[in-house]
Amino acid sequence: MSTPLAEKYLRVDRLPHIWCRGCGHGTVLGALMRALDEVEADMDRTVVVSGIGCASRAAGYFNCDGLHTTHGRALAFATGVKLARPELRVVVITGDGDLAAIGGNHFIHAARRNIEMTCICFNNHVYGMTSGQHSPTSPRLSLAPTAPYGHIERDFDLCELARVAGASYVARAATYQARSMARLIARALRQQGFAFVEAITQCPTYYGRRNRLGSAADMLRWQKEHTVDVARARQLDPAELEGKIVVGELHRADWPEYTRAYAELVARVREEGTS
Amino acid sequence: MPHEPGVRLMQGNEACAEGALAAGLDFFAGYPITPSTEVAEFLAERLPRTGGTFIQMEDEIASMAAVVGASLAGARAMTATSGPGFSLKQENLGFAALVEAPCVVVNVQRQGPSTGLPTSPSQGDIMQARWGTHGDHPAVVLAPWSVHECFDLTVTAFNLAERLRIPVILLTDEVIGHMREKVTLPDPSSIRRESRPRIPPRTPGALPYEDRHSDVPPMAVFGDGNRAHVTGLLHDRRGYPIGPGPEAAALIRRLQAKVDARRSELAMVHGEMLDDAEVVVVAVGCVARSALRAVRLARQEGIAAGFLRPITVWPFPEERLARLAEEVRGFVVPEMNLGQLVYEVERAVRGRAAVRAYSRVDGNLITPEEVLGALREVARP
């Protein structure tokens, strides 16, 4: 991946990456890289924060300040970074287990505070790093080493969760549509407030193999057949949307942003203190 | 603007918060828990007025994480908690130790285990403060015995945290945290502030963990344009992950050596009546107050009693104890747990003198009379 763009945004000395053949995480990394380029991100003033998992290893590939933290806690660490230096751009990279299981509490509260950061969840529907156990986004009845008889729990809709928790921007894209994913991430990077992008990505090694979904190419084809753009989804009735994944920009709202609200509070308190 | 200098009546928790401000605190993240909550409440009021940041996070795990994140972005950062909250902070405390993020963690001890006796004092976290997080890691733990010392040692905690790039724990307890005493606050300008070694902005070829010139590598603070990679994986000088081998061992040994190499400076003690002592009471925190009283009462009875208070619990002042062990008949170690400090005393004494443990775990402070009773037993066997 030694293109001029990669030279500019990635630690090329860290490549090749650690991900398996056919894994979609590299596609999401590429989309984020192009989005950073589109918004002309200053990489001296960008911090990429991640948790633990295959997805979270992406933080180590970006050529900027990077913080690879503990499992599930990326958003909480990122909150500290952003509050200490609000002028920095903070991007959080996380997996579906990292974000929605162990880190679920931090997810809803970062969204509720609407603190400015761009959170990208690489959703491969399993715990990739620990070899495919079920995650909060594993579909009902899917198979996993910790659900050998079929997973009986319901899965989380991460975008819906982000929206109701108070995020300013919510979008979803899949790896088969990498261009549109980059575009949606770029919009997230421009948003004032907490911006969330769910990137649906394939894990042929664990999820695909265990559930007999075929090769990476087969899994991408599956994505194409099961995704519906949000504009078109609005014209379909619930029965037609059954089993479909809605992609595109799902939500945007302009709530007060946390670091700005805090700066206003400080200004007000200090003014009162001197008068 | 920190405090006005002068005499004030204040609570231990407040003195701790005041000390933090005097030490240049600019970031606090916490989660309410008795008996530490006053630290957060006090800072919620004061920090915005100094232009600093206060945030109540969603739990203690998040508070610790936010503190480390802020520290890596250059802030002088602190959190405060008790019992269950201290347990929750452990994983990210280890992260702070490994990535060398300076920070201060206040643990106002309460009686455990679990929810225990939430409003009662304890010293049950002496070992957790040293070994609570998994893996080998450096630890500096300071234990004040008065309100005034809460102020002073919080300043010390910040300075050590910054200079050594380590998390420093201030280990107090419900008695010290809630007690009110007279404190003489020094002129803020007289308080020495040490800062972490830091790589200048945009230094070409900067390595975030360059340890060839000092055992405390200068920090590549986020946003300074040095593009640091910081990870909880074992890492090389560039901050990049490494596998098993000599480099991994060298990192773990260096982290521990930052404290070991400075033991004599770090291991502070307070001793009284030790010159001719035959029996020495070793106690920390609130129990040391009863212990000193007991030593004075023992002297009135003609017992040659002495008093030794580790101000620094970790690294434990074992050299001092070892020297005393050559001279005295025995030690009494009263503590509000089933025996934690006493292990360290025994380790330092190595059988050269008697060591008598005295435990109390009913949630009440050990009295001077109880310590005196134990002293008599060792002095007149």
Ligand SMILES: Cc1ncc(C[n+]2csc(CCOP(=O)(O)OP(=O)(O)O)c2C)c(N)n1
């Ligand atoms: C506290 C803690 N618990 C468990 C683990 C083990 N662990 C590492 S990664 C991971 C799951 C990662 O899954 P996900 O977030 O979905 O990311 P992916 O690997 O699929 O990209 C787990 C459980 C850990 N490192 N820390």
